[in-house]
Amino acid sequence: xxxxxxxxxxxxxxxxxxxxxxxxxxxxxxxxxxxxxxxxxxxxxxxxxxxxxxxxxxxxxxxxxxxxxxxxxxxxxxxxxxxxxxxxxxxxxxxxxxxxxxxxxxxxxxxxxxxxxxxxxxxxxxxxxxxxxxxxxxxxxxxxxxxxxxxxxxxxxxxxxxxxxxxxxxxxxxxxxxxxxxxxxxxxxxxxxxxxxxxxxxxxxxxxxxxxxxxxxxxxxxxxxxxxxxxxxxxxxxxxxxxxxxxxxxxxxxxxxxxxxxxxxxxxxxxxxxxxxxxxxxxxxxxxxxxxxxxxxxxxxxxxxxxxxxxxxxxxxxxxxxxxxxxxxxxxxxxxxxxxxxxxxxxxxxxxxxxx
Numbered sequence: 001x002x003x004x005x006x007x008x009x010x011x012x013x014x015x016x017x018x019x020x021x022x023x024x025x026x027x028x029x030x031x032x033x034x035x036x037x038x039x040x041x042x043x044x045x046x047x048x049x050x051x052x053x054x055x056x057x058x059x060x061x062x063x064x065x066x067x068x069x070x071x072x073x074x075x076x077x078x079x080x081x082x083x084x085x086x087x088x089x090x091x092x093x094x095x096x097x098x099x100x101x102x103x104x105x106x107x108x109x110x111x112x113x114x115x116x117x118x119x120x121x122x123x124x125x126x127x128x129x130x131x132x133x134x135x136x137x138x139x140x141x142x143x144x145x146x147x148x149x150x151x152x153x154x155x156x157x158x159x160x161x162x163x164x165x166x167x168x169x170x171x172x173x174x175x176x177x178x179x180x181x182x183x184x185x186x187x188x189x190x191x192x193x194x195x196x197x198x199x200x201x202x203x204x205x206x207x208x209x210x211x212x213x214x215x216x217x218x219x220x221x222x223x224x225x226x227x228x229x230x231x232x233x234x235x236x237x238x239x240x241x242x243x244x245x246x247x248x249x250x251x252x253x254x255x256x257x258x259x260x261x262x263x264x265x266x267x268x269x270x271x272x273x274x275x276x277x278x279x280x281x282x283x284x285x286x287x288x289x290x291x292x293x294x295x296x297x298x299x300x301x302x303x304x305x306x307x308x309x310x311x312x313x314x315x316x317x318x319x320x321x322x323x324x325x326x327x328x329x330x331x332x333x334x335x336x337x338x339x340x341x342x343x344x345x346x347x348x349x350x351x352x353x354x355x356x
Contacts, residue, residue, distance in 0.1 A: 004034050004070065005177055008041075011064050015057060023061065030079075030166035031174035035217065037072035039065055042166050042174075044079050051078055077168065105211060106242035109218040110144065112356065113211075114275070115237055115246040117267070119259025121152075121228035124280040125249045127326050128316070129225035130158040131333035135340075135347035136356055137180035138333070141220040144175070144182040146210055148237065149227040150196055150203050153187030160329020164188055165214075173214045179334050184214050200232040207236050221356040228259075230266040238270035245275040245355065247313065250304075252279060252297040257304060264308065275355050276313035277305045278346065284318045311353075314346040 009032075013024045023029055023043060032041040043058055045051035055078065062076040106113060116132070118125040126149065133145040147155035156162060161178040165188055168174070175184045186206060190196060198206070216222060221244075227233055237243060246267045250260035260277075267274050279301035283292045295318065305312040322339050325332040333343040350356035 003179065004068075005032060007068055008032065008034070008039065008065055011068060012061055015061055015064070017057070023057070027163060030163060031168070032177060033174070033217070034177065037070055038075075039071055039073070040075040040077075042077045042079055042168065044166065054078055079166075079168065099205075099208065101208075101240060104240055104242045105208075107211060107214070107216045107219075107222070110216050110222050111219065112221045112244040113224060113241055114221055114244055114356065115224045115226055115234075115267075115272070116249060117226040117234065117246055117263050118228050118249045118256075119230070119261065119263040120256055123228075123249055123251045123256055123260075124316075125228065126154045126158060126225050127322060127331075128249050128278055128280055129223055130155060130326065131322075131331045131339075131343045132347060133181045133223050134179045134331045134333040135343040136221065136223075136350065138344065139347050139351055141347075141351065141356060142182075142218055143180070144184075144216050144219045144222040146214075146222060146224045147183075147185030147187060148207055148210070148224050148233050150186050150198065150206055150233065151227065153185045155183065155185045155225060156187040156192075157329060158326045158331060159183055161188070171213070173209070175214050175216065178329075179331065182216060182219065184210050186210070203232045204236045204240075207233055208240065211241055230262055234263075234266060235270070238267070238272045243272050245273045247275055247278060249278045249280055250301050251281045252294065252300040254297065254300065256296070257300050260301075260304070264304075274308065274310050275350075275353075276311040277301050277308075278313050279315040281318045282315040311349075313349055314342060316342055 009024055013022055015023050017023055017026050028043050030042040030044045045054055058076050058078045062074045065071060066074045116125060116129045133143050137143045145155060147153045159178040161176045161183050163176060165176060166174045175182050177183060224237060248260055248263050250256045264274060281296055283294050285292055302312050319339050322332045332339045
């Protein structure tokens with residue numbers, strides 16, 4: 001386990017919880033953060049009564065994590081919530097009418113905000129977002145990933161993150177962390193199989209909260225995984241935040257390119273620079289004979305990039321392992337191999353070009 005957060009969770013896995021199980025099996029760890037060797041997290045007891053019995057456990061957890069290699073300091077807080085509260089407390093309620101803003105917002109400590117969009121669904125935009133975030137983190141960048149697809153949040157599953165974000169002071173939301181990436185999604189705030197049935201103002205309010213109220217910390221780049229299309233979330237992000245630029249993902253298919261052009265036109269209308277295009281599902285390599293097959297066409301995204309005068313950041317094949325890795329919660333970019341190298345190449349291009 002080369003991920004420090006995995007090592008921390010493994011170290012806590014056998015610390016017994018009063019009653020049965022452990023801190024990990026009872027899902028009591030919240031707001032786990034690791035930055036430059038400094039570790040902090042919250043142990044959330046189910047009731048105040050149980051919390052009063054858990055001070056020795058808190059001290060034991062703090063002492064155990066302090067012994068891990070690379071850890072310079074540990075801060076463990078102990079909180080409790082009402083056992084009957086199955087939903088986030090009011091301070092963590094996301095959604096509602098947006099608050100008035102004096103100017104476009106950018107969280108303190110975040111250097112750049114990059115939107116990753118597409119004209120239509122099904123082109124692999126969220127897969128590209130999660131893997132690009134991990135690839136940038138492997139390049140040494142401090143990366144955040146905001147899942148702004150309110151109706152269909154997929155980053156919790158793709159990034160292998162679960163649990164409810166904490167808010168110790170009732171104002172700031174503590175994000176989660178996975179594979180070296182700081183992570184926030186509406187998927188952490190609602191049950192996985194429950195639909196989010198909101199009108200536009202609630203979407204805009206949720207996006208405003210997830211950008212402005214989350215403790216993103218010091219980030220080189222915050223990637224925003226947009227929903228497909230050109231709707232409220234895109235409009236809010238482009239007009240209400242200090243967006244550094246956008247990346248558009250498309251397949252080579254003519255139908256996908258038609259919608260990608262609409263996304264490109266939207267960013268142009270909203271004066272958001274398009275930093276480049278990524279062609280996903282570019283080709284399929286036969287595992288038996290090694291030949292390439294261009295299932296969705298060939299060269300369409302490259303031609304569009306040349307027409308617009310923007311870079312083609314990369315061409316990614318259809319790949320079974322990429323899909324399996326995303327479903328399992330460990331993006332393919334976190335490992336080794338051809339696909340990890342393909343994402344690493346895109347990430348290096350962004351870093352060397354000063355875009356991330």
